[in-house]
Amino acid sequence: MSKLLQAFLVTVMIAGVLIGCSSNDENGNDNNGDSVTLSLYSTVTNEADKTAMEDMIAKFEEANPDIKIDANFPAGEYESQLRVKMAANDMPDLFDTHGWAQNRYGEYTMDLKDMDWVENLDPALEQIFKDESGKVYAYPINQAKDGLTYNKNVLDEYGITPPETFDEFMEALETIKAESNGEVTPLWFGGSDYGAFGQFFDQFATPLLITHPEHDYSEALLDGTFDWEAYTFLPEKLLEMQEKDLINEDALTAQGHQSDSLLAQGKIAFLMGTTPVNAVKELNPDAELGVMPVPAIHEGGKQSWIGGERHTFAIWKDTKHPEETKKFIEFLAQPENVQALAEGTSLPTGLTNASADIYYQTYYDEYSDVVVEPYFDRVFLPSGMWEPMGTAGQELLSGALTPEGVSEKMATEYNRLLEQKGSE
Missing domain, CATH: 3.40.190.10 (Periplasmic binding protein-like II)
Known part of the structure; x- marks a missing residue:
């Protein structure tokens, strides 16, 4: 070889x-x-x-x-x-x-x-x-029922009942600020992540624009004819909260994980969405949190859970x-x-073959007659709107946009994404 x-x-x-x-x-x-x-x-x-x-x-x-x-x-x-x-x-x-x-x-x-x-x-x-x-x-894996998380210890201390309307919500925020001498943040945002403001706009858009029969813009949102002037109420209220010191001073730079420690210390009254309780209880076993549906905005309106698909x-x-x-x-x-x-x-189970012993179940039972509405952006906005919706909140609180400017930005992005979707 x-x-x-x-x-x-x-x-x-x-x-x-x-x-x-x-x-x-x-x-x-x-x-x-x-x-x-x-x-x-x-x-x-x-x-x-x-x-x-x-x-x-x-x-x-x-x-x-x-x-x-x-x-x-x-x-x-x-x-x-x-x-x-x-x-x-x-x-x-x-x-x-x-x-x-x-x-x-x-x-x-x-x-x-x-x-x-x-x-x-x-x-x-x-x-x-x-x-x-x-x-x-x-x-x-589970299903969502989002509203607002509240610090039950704080609300009990100041004799506040979970608000059912937006006006009552604003009153509660002002009461907490006054009664705590500014030591408790009425509504807290981890706004370094734009999604924190997206959550505010998305959840409150449902009672503002969908669920009240006299203020139902669902068809206009779906067919592309919606006048975004009707949306301006939400950025106006968010800016009002900032101007009245009803939200944290560092709302634009705070990180979401900071809320666990602040809740445990009784330094926060309300948060958007549903906050996992485990980390808070580990820091303070005596901490008690509650959840409530999103307050109604229009007179005669009803509260809503915002939910559906989660993980x-x-x-x-x-x-x-x-x-x-x-x-x-x-x-x-x-x-x-x-x-x-x-x-x-x-969170609640997604299947009926098992039930879960979860911390917030008492609250879900208390509000069992409240309808679960789907997330606003998932039904009524074109894909891609979550980021501009959240960043508009950041720009509003930084002074880069007025409330009217927020609505104009939403209209521009909404129309752009609808056209993009139509051309695909």
Whole structure:
């Protein structure tokens, strides 16, 4: 055998060994095809939610050693990262639709209607996760019921009943400021994240523009004819709160995580949305928080919960591992796991096969007759409006925009995104 031939055979043998030692093939399988790795993206941000999710993933991997899950929690970068993946048609195997199961992510999701857990889907969520053809777009880990979180210790100290109208809300804020000599922030914003102001505008837009029969602009919002002058009430009130020192002085620079410590110290009265209670109770076991629906704005109006889809998992329709991803979803749908994730995230379950012992359940029961309305932006605004809605609040409080300027910015972005959607 020639030296040239010998060298060639050695090269072939080495290449074969290297190929055989490769840890994963193009489908995410290991070298023997014994296990697969699923990519998973979630929008959970606070530590309690993240811990609950990671614990469940670890439990699944222990029960299914042939399936590994590469979990990603990009927080504020989630939307931008998923947009890049959508554009490349290279989605994670499992991903959170965070309120956009049909409108934003629908064309990328596998139809889950034949899975066993669907028969236990909470009827309140059917219009969100099912379309007219019967397609089921995602699995609900929990469901949202947002309003305002309040510090019960503070309200009790100053004899304040949770307000039912916006006027009563403003009165409560002023009472807290006066009675506490400015030591308690009436309404607190972690406004370094524009989403804090987006939450204010989004939640209060429902009683302002949708739920009162004499102030129902839903058709105009959907067909593109809405006059944004009717929206100006909200930035006017937010600016009024700033001018009257009813919100924190550092509202534009404060970070969301700071609220836990301030709530525990009794330094905050109200927050937008539903605040997880675990971290607050760890800092002060005597702290008591409550939740209440969004106050009515117009005379004769009713309070509303704002909610629907919160955390979910959809399966990418082109995943190379359909059976393994479904196995993970079915694992989550087991009653004990439904309960564990709901309690870990302090939110109601998305399925009817389990109930959760969550801190705020007493308050949800108290307001059980209050209708849950969908998030305003998810139904009535084109995709992409969340950022301009939130940044408009930052610009308002920094003095860069007037209340009228906020409405003009909203109109401009609304029309731009509608035209962009129409040209797609």
